[in-house]
Amino acid sequence: MTAVDIRRIHPLNRREEQDGPVVYWMSRDQRAVDNWALLHAQQLALERRAPLGVLFVLAPSFLGATLRQYGFLLRGLAETAQRLAKMNIPLFLLRGEPAGQLCSFVAQNRVGTVVTDFDPLRVKRVWREEAARSCGVPFFEVDSHNIVPCRFVSDKPEYGAHTLRPKLRRLLADFLTEFPPLIPHPHVWPAPFQPLDPQGILSDLHLDRSASELSYPLPGTRAAGERLRSFIAQGLEEYGLRRNDPCCDGQSGLSPWLHFGQLAPQRVALETVRTLSSSPSSEAFLDELIVRRELSDNFCHHNRAYDRLEGFPAWALKTLGEHRHDRREYLYTQEQFEHAGTHDPLWNAAQRSLLLDGKMHGYLRMYWAKKILEWSASPEEALAVAIRLNDRYSLDGRDPNGYAGIAWSMGGVHDRAWGERPVFGKIRYMNDRGCRRKFAVDAYIRRWGG
DNA sequence: ATCGGCTCGCGCAA
DNA sequence: TGCGCGAAGCCGAT
Numbered sequence A: 001m002t003a004v005d006i007r008r009i010h011p012l013n014r015r016e017e018q019d020g021p022v023v024y025w026m027s028r029d030q031r032a033v034d035n036w037a038l039l040h041a042q043q044l045a046l047e048r049r050a051p052l053g054v055l056f057v058l059a060p061s062f063l064g065a066t067l068r069q070y071g072f073l074l075r076g077l078a079e080t081a082q083r084l085a086k087m088n089i090p091l092f093l094l095r096g097e098p099a100g101q102l103c104s105f106v107a108q109n110r111v112g113t114v115v116t117d118f119d120p121l122r123v124k125r126v127w128r129e130e131a132a133r134s135c136g137v138p139f140f141e142v143d144s145h146n147i148v149p150c151r152f153v154s155d156k157p158e159y160g161a162h163t164l165r166p167k168l169r170r171l172l173a174d175f176l177t178e179f180p181p182l183i184p185h186p187h188v189w190p191a192p193f194q195p196l197d198p199q200g201i202l203s204d205l206h207l208d209r210s211a212s213e214l215s216y217p218l219p220g221t222r223a224a225g226e227r228l229r230s231f232i233a234q235g236l237e238e239y240g241l242r243r244n245d246p247c248c249d250g251q252s253g254l255s256p257w258l259h260f261g262q263l264a265p266q267r268v269a270l271e272t273v274r275t276l277s278s279s280p281s282s283e284a285f286l287d288e289l290i291v292r293r294e295l296s297d298n299f300c301h302h303n304r305a306y307d308r309l310e311g312f313p314a315w316a317l318k319t320l321g322e323h324r325h326d327r328r329e330y331l332y333t334q335e336q337f338e339h340a341g342t343h344d345p346l347w348n349a350a351q352r353s354l355l356l357d358g359k360m361h362g363y364l365r366m367y368w369a370k371k372i373l374e375w376s377a378s379p380e381e382a383l384a385v386a387i388r389l390n391d392r393y394s395l396d397g398r399d400p401n402g403y404a405g406i407a408w409s410m411g412g413v414h415d416r417a418w419g420e421r422p423v424f425g426k427i428r429y430m431n432d433r434g435c436r437r438k439f440a441v442d443a444y445i446r447r448w449g450g
Numbered sequence B: 001a002t003c004g005g006c007t008c009g010c011g012c013a014a
Numbered sequence C: 001t002g003c004g005c006g007a008a009g010c011c012g013a014t
Helices: A036-048 A067-086 A098-108 A122-134 A161-175 A198-204 A221-235 A255-259 A265-275 A280-302 A314-322 A334-338 A345-357 A362-374 A379-393 A400-411 A432-438 A441-447
Strands: A009-011 A022-025 A052-058 A091-095 A113-117 A139-142
Touching: A022 A036, A022 A098, A036 A052, A036 A113, A036 A139, A052 A067, A052 A098, A067 A091, A067 A198, A067 A221, A091 A098, A098 A122, A113 A122, A122 A139, A161 A280, A221 A255, A221 A265, A265 A280, A280 A400, A314 A400, A334 A379, A345 A362, A345 A379, A345 A441, A362 A379, A362 A400, A362 A432, A379 A400, A432 A441
Parallel strands: A022 A052, A022 A113, A052 A091, A113 A139
Antiparallel strands: A009 A139
């Protein structure tokens, strides 16, 4: 019997089965619990009576990640290593070019099989394909991030949430199941290994230190679980009412842990359904958690240009092109945006929340991105600025959610055309009057020191 | 306060 | 081929 649904598993090569330890190359899903890729690796190791190890390769630079994000990653990973050690599973942390490091590790330790997790970002795809080609052992990818596996739910770029939603719904009963436990691994890894020292690694890395570490949220699976419990106990019932008000803490706040895979989306969904199975609030939350998040993976997986203008739909490219030379009422450089130096106190407040808190409220993210489009010299420049700022300061930067959200705001991705106006063309417009109708804009500005 | 128009294209019914 | 409708809206008329 295999613990993991076969539809979650994607072979990345066709190598023959071999003896030797099984390695889980951990990348996106940095947790010891509720992790289908790790569970599948353990299953293979048990069948072969082989040791099981986890490998994490820290790339020297990753899409402009800063100390803020490396700190969250490494401190969370140290907790994951402790949890794994209790199960007789070592976690090895290597540094360097990931595919090369993995292949050396496989050769040195006579590894027989590699399992890895799923990530639709281009750089991860390149690493995975390179490793699967050159390591000389069977190589499996297990989608441990999506509740319904991304490759299985749809084989094309979905037009919008409304086309993906019914496909997810049909399959949810199959996939939204309880996780089996990881068990203490009976076959001990032959060589000694060292505990992970996040502070030492952080001091040693050549990092962009301009975005500092934050005192909150705390990294790691334990802190994620505490936030999940408090959100379900205190925030879920009111979620439908409060989620679009940036002045109150109405969103779940789970995205940093979800992004680093320290918390499984499937765990969040299971606990939500268990607590509040059908209400407008839980429906709205599950739609955000499942449909929109998995739509972002679908977008990045099927659209190689997810972070470039060419990734926008044809009607959006056409209309943005027609308004390329429209006069901009305000025009800012990346530095002005970065330092929250625009004329608009609401925009500046949103940017300051990103700088100081490492996050921005979901509703304001749309306004923030659309104004960057409105006040930049070109759509290309606007897209690059928004992605850079999000990737650099947000704890959930470099996530498919971020790329899809910005492409929605600036490029009509998963959206429709609306009334034509300067600069935007037919891209949906937003202004601060709309915000004022919805929440206490001035209170929000005061809170962020406007 | 509420309503319709703006505008594109998918997916389904016919 | 026609029709309903969509990830968060805006605007002007009533």
